Amino acid sequence: MSSKRVAAFALVAIVLLALDAWLPSWLNPYYATIVTRIGIAVVAAVSLQLVNGFTGQFSIGHAGFMAVGAYTSAAFSVYVGAGWLESLLGLLPAPLARSLFYPLVLASGGLAAAVAGFVVGIPALRLRGDYLAIATLGFAEVIRIAILNVDAVGGARGFSIHAAEHPAADLRFEGFGAVYAVVVVTIVVVARLVYSSGGLSFRAVREDEVAATSIGIATTRIKVEAFVVASFFAGVAGALFAHSEGYVHTNSFAFLRSFEIVVFVVLGGLGSITGAVLAAAVLTAAPELLRGLGEWRMVLYSLLLIGTMLLRPQGLLGNREIDLGWLRKRFG
Amino acid sequence: MALLELRRVTMRFGGLTSVSDLDLDVDPGQVVALIGPNGAGKTTAFNVVTGVYAPTEGSIRFAGREIAGRRPHEISRLGVARTFQNIRLFRGLTAAENVRVALAAAKRSGLFDVLRPGSWRRQETTLCAEAVGLLERLGLSHVADTAAGSLPYGDQRLLEIARALATRPRLLLLDEPAAGMNPSEKQDLGALVARLRAEFGLAIVLIEHDVRFVMDLAERVSVLDHGEKIAEGPPEAVRRDPAVIEAYLGAPDAGGAPA
Numbered sequence: 001m002s003s004k005r006v007a008a009f010a011l012v013a014i015v016l017l018a019l020d021a022w023l024p025s026w027l028n029p030y031y032a033t034i035v036t037r038i039g040i041a042v043v044a045a046v047s048l049q050l051v052n053g054f055t056g057q058f059s060i061g062h063a064g065f066m067a068v069g070a071y072t073s074a075a076f077s078v079y080v081g082a083g084w085l086e087s088l089l090g091l092l093p094a095p096l097a098r099s100l101f102y103p104l105v106l107a108s109g110g111l112a113a114a115v116a117g118f119v120v121g122i123p124a125l126r127l128r129g130d131y132l133a134i135a136t137l138g139f140a141e142v143i144r145i146a147i148l149n150v151d152a153v154g155g156a157r158g159f160s161i162h163a164a165e166h167p168a169a170d171l172r173f174e175g176f177g178a179v180y181a182v183v184v185v186t187i188v189v190v191a192r193l194v195y196s197s198g199g200l201s202f203r204a205v206r207e208d209e210v211a212a213t214s215i216g217i218a219t220t221r222i223k224v225e226a227f228v229v230a231s232f233f234a235g236v237a238g239a240l241f242a243h244s245e246g247y248v249h250t251n252s253f254a255f256l257r258s259f260e261i262v263v264f265v266v267l268g269g270l271g272s273i274t275g276a277v278l279a280a281a282v283l284t285a286a287p288e289l290l291r292g293l294g295e296w297r298m299v300l301y302s303l304l305l306i307g308t309m310l311l312r313p314q315g316l317l318g319n320r321e322i323d324l325g326w327l328r329k330r331f332g
Numbered sequence: 333m334a335l336l337e338l339r340r341v342t343m344r345f346g347g348l349t350s351v352s353d354l355d356l357d358v359d360p361g362q363v364v365a366l367i368g369p370n371g372a373g374k375t376t377a378f379n380v381v382t383g384v385y386a387p388t389e390g391s392i393r394f395a396g397r398e399i400a401g402r403r404p405h406e407i408s409r410l411g412v413a414r415t416f417q418n419i420r421l422f423r424g425l426t427a428a429e430n431v432r433v434a435l436a437a438a439k440r441s442g443l444f445d446v447l448r449p450g451s452w453r454r455q456e457t458t459l460c461a462e463a464v465g466l467l468e469r470l471g472l473s474h475v476a477d478t479a480a481g482s483l484p485y486g487d488q489r490l491l492e493i494a495r496a497l498a499t500r501p502r503l504l505l506l507d508e509p510a511a512g513m514n515p516s517e518k519q520d521l522g523a524l525v526a527r528l529r530a531e532f533g534l535a536i537v538l539i540e541h542d543v544r545f546v547m548d549l550a551e552r553v554s555v556l557d558h559g560e561k562i563a564e565g566p567p568e569a570v571r572r573d574p575a576v577i578e579a580y581l582g583a584p585d586a587g588g589a590p591a
Contacts, residue, residue, distance in 0.1 A: 196452065197459040200425065200433035207422035214382060214416075215434040215499050216408035271424075319424070 012184055020177030032176075036244045038284045039179035040237050043186045045264035045280035046273055047233035052262065053270040053319075054194045055226040056206025057125065058133045062234050062261045064140025067253035068116045069109030069235025070242040071153050074161050076108040077171045077243065082163030089168060102178045105243060106236045113235020114228050116143070121227035125220060140258050144250045158249035161242060173243040182240060186233050191273055193229065202226055203271075267308055269315025274322040279315075333396065335360045335535050336381070336412075336503055341390035341400075343373070343380050343559075350376040352559040354390070358503065363529055363536045365546040365567075368556035369579055374539045375417055377556070378505050382414050383407040395502065409438075413501035415492040417508045417539075423481030427472055427491050430480050431463040434498035463498070469531075470494045470524070486517050493524075497532065504528070506538040510545055518542070522549050543571065555579065 027035065048062045077085075081104065088097035124135040153159045161171045173179070193199040201222050204212040209219050242248045264283060268275030286304060290297040308316065320326070334357040343351040351373040358364050366374050380387045381394075386401035393399065399407050422430050436459055467473045470490050475483055480491060489509060496504055506525070510518045522545060528534055540546045546553060546567060553570040555563040557579040563570050570576055 192452075197432045197436035197456060200429055201437060203425060203429075204422050204433045204437075207424050208420050210384070210404075211416070211420040211422065213404035214408055214414055214420075215495060216405045216437040217433075218403075218405045 016177050016180055016184070019180055020175040033244075034285060034288050035176060036179050036240075038281045039176065039183050040241050040244070041261075041264065041280040041284040042183050042277050043233055043237040043240070044261045045268065045276040046186050046190050047230040047237070048261050049265050049268070049271075049273060049276040050190050050194065050202070051226050051230045052265050053272065053276070054199075054202045054206060055223055056203075057223055057226070058129060059136040059227070059230075060133050060255075060258050060262050061120075061136030061138075061140030062230070063253040063255065063257035064136075064143040065113040065117055065231040065234035066238035066241065066257070067140070067143050067147060067250065068231075069113040069238030070248045070253070071147050071159065071238075072112035072235070073105050073109030073239035074159055074242045074248050075153055077105055077161055078159075078163050081105060081108075082166035082169045082171060085169040085171065086166045099177075102173065106178070106182065106239045109239030109242075110232045110236040113238065114232035116235075117228045117231025118224065121224045121231075125223040125227060137255060137258065140253070140255060144253055148250045153248075156250075158247055160247050162246070171243065172246040173240070179240050179244065182236055186236075187273060187277070189229075190233075194273075206271075263305065267305065267315055269317040269319055271319035272315065272317040272321055275315055275317035275320075278317065278322075334358060334393075335362075335395060336537075337391075337393040338377075338381070339391045339393075341377070341380060341387045341392060343376055343385060344388045350559050351380065351387075351556075354556075354559075354561055356554060356561070358535050358537055360502070360535050361529065361533055362552065363525065363538070363550045365550035365553045366537060366539045366556065367541070367543060367546060367553060371558075372556040372579075373559040374556055375507055376559075378414060378507055378537075378539065381407075381505065382412060408499055408501075411500070411502040412505065413496035413499045413503070414505040415489070415496055415507055415509060417511065419488050419492055421480040421488055421492060421495070423479065425480055426477050427467060427480055427483065427487075427494075428460070428463045428476040430491055430495050431466050431498045432459050434495045435459050435462055435466075438499045466494050466498055470497075485512055489513070489521075490524075493528075497528070501534065503535045503537070506536060508539050508541065510540060510542060518545055525549055547571070 044062060044066060048059065051057050051059050081101065084104075085097065085101050088101060091097070092100070120136070120139050124132060124139070127135055147153060148156055163169060163171065194202055201212070201217050204217055205219050205222050212219050238253075241252070260283075264280040265276050267283065268277070268279030287297060287301055290300055293300060336356070336358040338354055338356040341351060341354045342349065354377060356364075356377075366377065368374055376385070379385050381392060383399070383402050383404035383406065391398060391400055394407070394410055394412060397410065399410065422433065425433070439455075464473060464476060467476050470493065472487060472490055472494060475487055480488065483491060493506070493509070509525070510521050513521060525536060525538070526549065529536055538546070538550070550567055552565065553567050554561055555570060555573070555576050562575045562579060563573040565573075
């Protein structure tokens with residue numbers, strides 16, 4: 001590993017630690033919640049961008065995979081993890097114990113969602129366009145309704161992430177460290193995937209499937225890969241959501257949620273990671289910042305969406321990225 | 333032994349027989365032209381060989397292996413590359429990316445190679461250099477960073493050939509590579525095809541309407557009409573074949589108006 005990379009890693013780690021330690025004490029809890037939700041929205045949007053923006057498949061069921069991740073990780077925490085966390089807390093200082101524990105929770109959500117993505121993806125990705133959209137939407141609803149009927153995770157009452165028999169283990173995530181570490185990992189992984197030579201296959205499938213197969217790309221495989229990776233990160237986003245709220249309910253993963261993520265991706269610009277980040281951040285913050293307007297809030301929010309689509313039909317950034325090259329061109 | 337061997341290949345779509353009982357042999361390093369009037373089944377023959385369609389009947393062997401009915405990406409990986417009649421580039425990607433994606437697909441780097449730090453960077457550098465090299469050989473290096481969709485028509489045709497070559501084929505199928513080109517561009521293309529064959533040791537099958545273009549280039553010409561092979565042989569002989577003249581111009585004593 002080069003010294004440049006070490007420096008980059010160190011910088012990211014320091015920023016995250018600072019965010020984690022300093023920001024929550026300074027920010028009031030209301031704004032802290034918004035900051036957390038922005039992070040979760042970014043993870044969901046960037047992962048869906050891989051499927052919708054780069055691979056050219058139109059999935060509108062991303063919230064379904066978030067639900068799988070949220071509930072699996074919550075069940076893991078409550079039924080298995082709480083005991084582990086309690087023993088870890090007995091052995092190690094609290095911050096260390098938690099930073100060992102969090103990745104397990106997130107991985108449980110991500111892996112469960114990835115498996116769901118694989119199972120759904122194999123049949124669904126043989127469909128195209130509208131048909132794929134409807135299949136993914138249908139799947140997301142099936143998942144939601146199915147969870148609603150599982151008593152072990154609270155059914156219609158929702159599921160509180162709290163283990164009564166392990167009172168010492170507070171399972172809620174605190175601070176922004178976990179959320180923004182995941183944000184960084186998601187962006188790096190997706191960027192690596194789509195901007196490498198091997199990852200050009202994703203965009204080749206989007207551009208022309210017949211030509212892609214003619215140069216030896218197994219298109220269904222590529223689509224499934226994109227779908228599984230996106231589902232994994234959606235599951236991780238779901239796990240973050242569940243553990244930052246401390247409570248999950250299936251209403252949080254209804255089709256409006258899926259739709260919201262599609263809006264982030266389209267509005268940011270199909271095929272732009274930074275576009276998705278920007279749109280997810282702005283559109284998550286906007287309804288909150290507009291709260292002063294009372295009932296006019298959602299009207300203005302809608303006008304904002306309509307206006308953006310009229311003025312920038314290709315999305316805020318089109319398919320460009322705000323990266324080092326772009327910054328150099330503008331300010332270098 | 334022939335590199336590509338078609339035996340009694342038939343392709344039917346419902347009641348329409350598009351290719352009927354076609355036999356065709358292509359030896360390594362040979363240039364074969366496939367000619368015939370519109371709707372003769374030339375492109376369908378390409379589509380059957382490359383796996384876009386599975387033939388209704390018959391056998392297709394490539395390098396001794398049966399490939400009839402295998403999927404297009406598998407056939408591509410065995411060493412059959414093609415271009416398309418109505419150019420199919422990845423229009424949103426740059427010229428260099430169009431080539432690079434084919435190089436990477438041929439190397440079959442998987443999802444997880446991308447996430448491994450060291451080898452990933454090394455591979456990227458090699459692939460970029462290879463892509464530039466290939467573009468240079470086709471005289472496209474000046475447009476390497478231009479989006480494929482905004483290239484001039486002739487360059488798009490060349491880029492499609494470059495992308496096909498990037499898969500390291502042993503057999504290249506060119507579907508009307510000279511379509512829409514002016515005479516001087518056609519001449520360049522002819523020279524290019526001859527050079528590719530020499531440099532890459534490729535066998536080439538090309539579909540063409542311009543009989544004169546084919547004459548200098550191909551060792552052998554096969555003529556299709558209504559899905560059947562009506563003549564085959566060296567260019568000069570085929571050109572004088574009455575069956576071929578009839579297919580193209582109609583029979584002199586047919587009575588009715590020529591179609």
